[in-house]
Amino acid sequence: MNPVAKTLIVIGGVLVLLGLLWQVGGKWLPLGRLPGDIVIEKENMKFYFPIVTCIVISLLLSLISWLFRLFR
Missing domain, CATH: 1.20.5 (Single alpha-helices involved in coiled-coils or other helix-helix interfaces)
Structure with missing residues (x-):
């Protein structure tokens, strides 16, 4: 293949x-609802930006990538 x-x-x-x-x-x-994620709620609008969740996922993926390179 x-x-x-x-x-x-x-x-x-x-x-x-x-x-x-x-x-x-x-x-x-609670990924997506971590402390530090930005949520702005107004009458007709809800803005949500999961910045801390993005950072946590990035760190985890970087750690996994580093581990793969370490054992290769």
Whole structure:
């Protein structure tokens, strides 16, 4: 099988697992509602920017990437 196809299949599987984990684990892990996320509510508008959630996800992905490079 083509290496690009294998990589896309693996990435797709990982994304599906992460989506399921997010759905089930969302009750205990409040990603998207962390302290520091910006929420502005007005009469006809709600603006939401999850800056702290983005930083946490970025740090986790950086750590995972670093671990992969460490053991390669």
